[in-house]
Amino acid sequence: xxxxxxxxxxxxxxxxxxxxxxxxxxxxxxxxxxxxxxxxxxxxxxxxxxxxxxxxxxxxxxxxxxxxxxxxxxxxxxxxxxxxxxxxxxxxxxxxxxxxxxxxxxxxxxxxxxxxxxxxxxxxxxxxxxxxxxxxxxxxxxxxxxxxxxxxxxxxxxxxxxxxxxxxxxxxxxxxxxxxxxxxxxxxxxxxxxxxxxxxxxxxxxxxxxxxxxxxxxxxxxxxxxxxxxxxxxxxxxxxxxxxxxxxxxxxxxxxxxxxxxxxxxxxxxxxxxxxxxxxxxxxxxxxxxxxxxxxxxxxxxxxxxx
Amino acid sequence: xxxxxxxxxxxxxxxxxxxxxxxxxxxxxxxxxxxxxxxxxxxxxxxxxxxxxxxxxxxxxxxxxxxxxxxxxxxxxxxxxxxxxxxxxxxxxxxxxxxxxxxxxxxxxxxxxxxxxxxxxxxxxxxxxxxxxxxxxxxxxxxxxxxxxxxxxxxxxxxxxxxxxxxxxxxxxxxxxxxxxxxxxxxxxxxxxxxxxxxxxxxxxxxxxxxxxxxxxxxxxxxxxxxxxxxxxxxxxxxxxxxxxxxxxxxxxxxxxxxxxxxxxxxxxxxxxxxxxxxxxxxxxxxxxxxxxxxxxxxxxxxxxxxxxxxxxxxxxxxxxxxxxxxxxxxxxxxxxxxxxxxxxxxxxxxxxxxxxxxxxxxxxxxxxxxxxxxxxxxxxxxxxxxxxxxxxxxxxxxxxxxxxxxxxxxxxxxxxxxxxxxxxxxxxxxxxxxxxxxxxxxxxxxxxxxxxxxxxxxxxxxxxxxxxxxxxx
Numbered sequence: 001x002x003x004x005x006x007x008x009x010x011x012x013x014x015x016x017x018x019x020x021x022x023x024x025x026x027x028x029x030x031x032x033x034x035x036x037x038x039x040x041x042x043x044x045x046x047x048x049x050x051x052x053x054x055x056x057x058x059x060x061x062x063x064x065x066x067x068x069x070x071x072x073x074x075x076x077x078x079x080x081x082x083x084x085x086x087x088x089x090x091x092x093x094x095x096x097x098x099x100x101x102x103x104x105x106x107x108x109x110x111x112x113x114x115x116x117x118x119x120x121x122x123x124x125x126x127x128x129x130x131x132x133x134x135x136x137x138x139x140x141x142x143x144x145x146x147x148x149x150x151x152x153x154x155x156x157x158x159x160x161x162x163x164x165x166x167x168x169x170x171x172x173x174x175x176x177x178x179x180x181x182x183x184x185x186x187x188x189x190x191x192x193x194x195x196x197x198x199x200x201x202x203x204x205x206x207x208x209x210x211x212x213x214x215x216x217x218x219x220x221x222x223x224x225x226x227x228x229x230x231x232x233x234x235x236x237x238x239x240x241x242x243x244x245x246x247x248x249x250x251x252x253x254x255x256x257x258x259x260x261x262x263x264x265x266x267x268x269x270x271x272x273x274x275x276x277x278x279x280x281x282x283x284x285x286x287x288x289x290x291x292x293x294x295x296x297x298x299x300x301x302x303x304x305x306x307x
Numbered sequence: 308x309x310x311x312x313x314x315x316x317x318x319x320x321x322x323x324x325x326x327x328x329x330x331x332x333x334x335x336x337x338x339x340x341x342x343x344x345x346x347x348x349x350x351x352x353x354x355x356x357x358x359x360x361x362x363x364x365x366x367x368x369x370x371x372x373x374x375x376x377x378x379x380x381x382x383x384x385x386x387x388x389x390x391x392x393x394x395x396x397x398x399x400x401x402x403x404x405x406x407x408x409x410x411x412x413x414x415x416x417x418x419x420x421x422x423x424x425x426x427x428x429x430x431x432x433x434x435x436x437x438x439x440x441x442x443x444x445x446x447x448x449x450x451x452x453x454x455x456x457x458x459x460x461x462x463x464x465x466x467x468x469x470x471x472x473x474x475x476x477x478x479x480x481x482x483x484x485x486x487x488x489x490x491x492x493x494x495x496x497x498x499x500x501x502x503x504x505x506x507x508x509x510x511x512x513x514x515x516x517x518x519x520x521x522x523x524x525x526x527x528x529x530x531x532x533x534x535x536x537x538x539x540x541x542x543x544x545x546x547x548x549x550x551x552x553x554x555x556x557x558x559x560x561x562x563x564x565x566x567x568x569x570x571x572x573x574x575x576x577x578x579x580x581x582x583x584x585x586x587x588x589x590x591x592x593x594x595x596x597x598x599x600x601x602x603x604x605x606x607x608x609x610x611x612x613x614x615x616x617x618x619x620x621x622x623x624x625x626x627x628x629x630x631x632x633x634x635x636x637x638x639x640x641x642x643x644x645x646x647x648x649x650x651x652x653x654x655x656x657x658x659x660x661x662x663x664x665x666x667x668x669x670x671x672x673x674x675x676x677x678x679x680x681x682x683x684x685x686x687x688x689x690x691x692x693x694x695x696x697x698x699x700x701x702x703x704x705x706x707x708x709x710x711x712x713x714x715x716x717x718x719x720x721x722x723x724x725x726x727x728x729x730x731x732x733x734x735x736x737x738x739x740x741x742x743x744x745x746x747x748x749x750x751x752x753x754x755x756x757x758x759x760x761x762x763x764x765x766x767x768x769x770x771x772x773x774x775x776x777x778x779x780x781x
Binding site for chain 2: 002003004007011013014016018021046137146153154
């Protein structure tokens, strides 16, 4: 082979290789970015942080009109149990307010959401660093990247094995089963990370500014653990500075839910419910909102904005 | 600008190649050299343009010092060299060690604000060493002093200005006429450069990244590590550093090839070494050469008549200084001391011991030692390094894999497994990429290998994973 031919062939192979990768990513369009994702059922396959970021670019704004902004304690909540809007579950494992803001920002760039259920718990506000060192992935990653390849690989494997993804098209995911007796010595951090708090404040302000009605949710904790830290929990929530008086709070740590919280069989660990229990709590959340906020749910968007 | 960035590969490098080739054709070698100098300035300023001041000051000062050394005689000549060496070392120390030294003083504790926070100019460790070699070579009359134009081109040459390989004036300056290629010989050099660059890019962006997924987890997140896990974490860091730095060197040498000149090789499959002496002949070869010529030899000469104990002491001192050169931290000092002791013992064993160890055992011993020394290199603090050592030799749960099991949740074997397998196989059994480039011939096999390496690397480059080179901080 002549040297000049070698140079040309190598560069051509490089260009073809890149074209093949980028072209196939465009055609597969795992995250609904390049083609209209209306009516599609797209889900995370492996890495929820990257996948949800990209799903929020078009798929979430087009297919959903409400968001659940939370951490792992709400990741297995059933969005179809909330019948007053089409909810997308933005919860991430080990999430914090900065990571959630990243997702909400992306969704708000193109979407309008009638409601946002915003979880408040110590986990979300105790740190601000991106888990996995993620940050905001550049959009070009959707055309071919390690993160995309990984998602495509697991999507392919799930299809080959006919095993459904543990992630659902509404953003939720199944919780792994309990590993035995619950650890009642679980420690919580009740300090506000100022950066996380500021990110949460900005998220709420952005949602409010776009006319989204916010419903706060205090997720339950396994009763013996809750009682152990009760004073700290109460102080944490009592000084929570970001909820406005007209924004409802649904609190699953209220005494009326103590029997539910005390049932060890409903918990995977102290802050995480089993899938069945999470479904039960989702139904209860829907009932409470209907019962206490019926008037608000009935308001058309234009009037809700004025309020 | 990083070698493994789209801006470098798709814009900067092709633009420089075209401009230099056109300049050579239209204006001759001087015009090509001007184009290289301008490109080098842009490349260096890309990271932080204020750094240019420090580079320019160093270039001007050393150009002047070299002229004075060459123009003086006898004692004055020596004095100028001494002044030059002191000035260069002081310049390096000002940026690199002031905080470390002042921070080590007991009465400075709690007064951190008194310590000046000096900005660390990128590549200062490398361009200072390059110019120390230049001054010594001028003093020894190995080379004549360069014009300011040649000296600035030599020091700031963008393929090696940030992280080497360390080049000498003697070998490099005479090639300046080749910038933009020589008729008939340029196409093979470009092809070899592309080949080596593609291998280096793959090593850095794919292999080093894959190994870093395990090493970073082990050093940053793992707790109660077992001996087995600690060994795996330190070994994966060893691979990560090898692929990171040798990949960078390949890209530097490949870039220089594409521009028409040859710069020193830096790695020769070091993880296959069967002794520490062999390891340092294969690892960071240009630095090893500097240590031997400009540290070890002068130290040994200063002891008078050479003997084995004196040679061992000189080795120990030279390696300790080399350890400290890596950065202002006791970890690097210990890293240098460990290698100094190992090299000294290796020399003594080779010369005095009648026992010859089996090859596989020598290799295993060398690899384990290199791994352990790298624990100090990688750990953020001395306490963290000591904890790793404690974990390594802990007998309570030697074979536990709980950390590795926990890591599995976030580790993608399908993506990172193949590069790790390729990395281990090539590091232990394959030819070094520089060797492959030496033997390069334009065939279908090499074109497919190169094209595939570039494509896979492009996918990794398009991902949000660590991109900077480990050796940039030194």
